[in-house]
Amino acid sequence: xxxxxxxxxxxxxxxxxxxxxxxxxxxxxxxxxxxxxxxxxxxxxxxxxxxxxxxxxxxxxxxxxxxxxxxxxxxxxxxxxxxxxxxxxxxxxxxxxxxxxxxxxxxxxxxxxxxxxxxxxxxxxxxxxxxxxxxxxxxxxxxxxxxxxxxxxxxxxxxxxxxxxxxxxxxxxxxxxxxxxxxxxxxxxxxxxxxxxxxxxxxxxxxxxxxxxxxxxxxxxxxxxxxxxxxxxxxxxxxxxxxxxxxxxxxxxxxxxxxxxxxxxxxxxxxxxxxxx
Amino acid sequence: xxxxxxxxxxxxxxxxxxxxxxxxxxxxxxxxxxxxxxxxxxxxxxxxxxxxxxxxxxxxxxxxxxxxxxxxxxxxxxxxxxxxxxxxxxxxxxxxxxxxxxxxxxxxxxxxxxxxxxx
Numbered sequence: 001x002x003x004x005x006x007x008x009x010x011x012x013x014x015x016x017x018x019x020x021x022x023x024x025x026x027x028x029x030x031x032x033x034x035x036x037x038x039x040x041x042x043x044x045x046x047x048x049x050x051x052x053x054x055x056x057x058x059x060x061x062x063x064x065x066x067x068x069x070x071x072x073x074x075x076x077x078x079x080x081x082x083x084x085x086x087x088x089x090x091x092x093x094x095x096x097x098x099x100x101x102x103x104x105x106x107x108x109x110x111x112x113x114x115x116x117x118x119x120x121x122x123x124x125x126x127x128x129x130x131x132x133x134x135x136x137x138x139x140x141x142x143x144x145x146x147x148x149x150x151x152x153x154x155x156x157x158x159x160x161x162x163x164x165x166x167x168x169x170x171x172x173x174x175x176x177x178x179x180x181x182x183x184x185x186x187x188x189x190x191x192x193x194x195x196x197x198x199x200x201x202x203x204x205x206x207x208x209x210x211x212x213x214x215x216x217x218x219x220x221x222x223x224x225x226x227x228x229x230x231x232x233x234x235x236x237x238x239x240x241x242x243x244x245x246x247x248x249x250x251x252x253x254x255x256x257x258x259x260x261x262x263x264x265x266x267x268x269x270x271x272x273x274x275x276x277x
Numbered sequence: 278x279x280x281x282x283x284x285x286x287x288x289x290x291x292x293x294x295x296x297x298x299x300x301x302x303x304x305x306x307x308x309x310x311x312x313x314x315x316x317x318x319x320x321x322x323x324x325x326x327x328x329x330x331x332x333x334x335x336x337x338x339x340x341x342x343x344x345x346x347x348x349x350x351x352x353x354x355x356x357x358x359x360x361x362x363x364x365x366x367x368x369x370x371x372x373x374x375x376x377x378x379x380x381x382x383x384x385x386x387x388x389x390x391x392x393x394x395x396x
Contacts, residue, residue, distance in 0.1 A: 015366070059354040059357075060305075060306055060309070060354045060355050060358070061309065064302075064303070064306045065295055065299060065302055065303070065306075065352075066303075082309065083309050083310065083311060084309060084358070085308040085309045085310075085314070085357075085358030085361050085362075086357055086358060086360070086361030086366075087361055151290065151352065151354055152290055152291075152292075152295050152352075153289045153290055153291040153292070154291070192287070193353045193357075193367050193370065193371070194287075194343075194347055194353035194356075194370070194374065195286040195287050195288060195344075195347060195374060196285065196286030196344070196374055196375060197284070197285055197286030197287050198286075198370065198371040198374045198375055199371050199375060199382060199385055199386055201386065201389040201392070202392070203389060203390070203392035203393070203394065204392060204393050204394060204395055204396045205396060207394055207395070208395070208396050226284070226289065229284060229287065229289065230284050230287075234287060234289075234353075262386065262387070262389050262390050263383075263386040263387065263389065265366070265367055265368065266367050266368060266371055266386060268389070
């Protein structure tokens with residue numbers, strides 16, 4: 001049986017992709033963010049997971065408003081990145097693991113999640129940046145992308161994202177392969193790009209959310225989407241991806257490392273690694 | 278939405294806005310392609326006509342008016358691709374929307390470190 005050995009999460013600001021491409025990791029602006037990954041990479045080098053499930057949100061690379069799934073699961077042998085229009089470099093394809101994708105898809109539908117399945121799927125920075133951050137030598141294990149709509153309201157509620165992530169965790173645990181799996185929640189924490197409220201950051205909420213992820217992970221599911229927009233900004237709702245990733249192993253977890261840094265670009269950037277307790 | 282809640286300077290991108298902004302967002306989505314970006318640069322008005330932008334949307338594009346683009350139904354994720362053509366990043370957009378200089382906007386972000394650590 002497969003087992004989940006860790007729950008990871010990180011911000012995915014596009015500029016991080018640019019900084020990696022230009023080798024700016026040790027520059028004063030970037031260092032406080034990138035240094036947060038050293039303990040995460042040490043932990044990953046020890047654990048050597050065989051597969052990764054990435055909960056993320058597409059920003060208009062694979063999905064447009066003509067067809068906007070609430071939840072979409074990739075089931076492809078590889079996932080291509082492509083031009084996102086704002087000048088961050090296009091990366092080589094990432095390996096998929098269709099067997100695990102279908103185990104997840106079968107279980108989600110059995111549990112009444114009416115997902116979209118994608119045998120071809122472009123992946124944007126929200127998928128690629130976390131993999132590049134956790135595996136800078138391009139040796140990330142094969143991945144299953146799970147895309148959550150955070151673009152067009154109504155968004156799925158925090159409760160629903162939690163339930164979906166929990167079902168993904170059940171699918172992994174029931175998968176008949178002797179493999180170690182990690183989940184990644186991509187995005188956040190508080191930030192808002194648009195409107196007169198652009199630049200909004202909520203440090204006390206973010207820090208409480210980070211605390212909750214360890215031993216009270218359903219804490220943020222008490223809030224409606226509009227309450228989350230108010231507390232974390234229009235893009236801060238990306239914490240839905242963190243909740244889904246955390247829900248895959250809903251019990252207690254141990255914190256391996258955590259980093260929180262204001263600002264990267266317009267964002268309160270955070271990184272968190274939890275391991276099975 | 279049953280419990281709608283006004284949030285300062287924030288318009289949730291719901292069905293009403295998404296319908297209003299469809300042509301504008303579709304045009305901006307097309308800017309994922311380098312060739313389309315080039316076609317737009319050569320003749321902005323012809324490109325906007327091809328995508329059926331309404332006068333409000335076309336004016337906001339011509340004026341590089343970020344708040345006007347949002348008003349016209351633009352979604353920031355697609356508008357960011359238009360901003361990319363202009364060589365602007367999200368801090369330029371932030372400054373434009375808040376009426377600050379970019380330096381002041383960035384300084385205000387750094388100042389958020391002074392917020393309390395607990396709720």
